[in-house]
Amino acid sequence: MSEYSWAADGAGAGPRARAAWPAICQALPLGTKITGEVVGRQRFGVFLRIDEMPDATGLAEITAAPRNAVLPAMGESVSGQVIWHADHNCQVKIKLAAWKAEA
Template sequence: MGEYAWPTGPEVPAAEAVRQSWAKTVVALPVGARVGGEVIGRRRFGAFIRVEGIPNAVALAEITAMAQGMELPPLHAHVEGTVIDHAHHNHQVKIRLPG
């Protein structure tokens, strides 16, 4: 696996499960909520995070929402951030990492 990888493996919720749980995820993680989780994938545009305590929730910490000069966290790192938006079209919780 290279430095940048799509989320794969048993720790990644299935796309259909994420879609079916989306309404509950949005209610459980409103804008402004603090979240924590494990980095399960990295791309040049951001890090995918499996959110703790919310089954089938996937968050994306986009590089554009990070402090200037901040680097993407490595795979399997534990991170914490704040919910800043919900991407309904692809069922992702957008978060901002502190920095």
């Protein structure tokens, strides 16, 4: 499984995220509840475009999911909570609310 739906300007997402990283971390501290859209799916989890934070990339890894969890579909709206800031790749790690309910 490998699906992506990045915006037309997705090639510049990395530099924009690095430039905005301090502001992203400040706006989305650990424990913050978020909503977003699934824009990428991989075997290890889903990438999210976080609402109200266009330069932030969220990642909900399957390791944060309960056993036998199903990854949300491309384009699906999801909600969750910030559980970590991955400074090395400027990603906001998310635990999806649906996974918390199933745990």
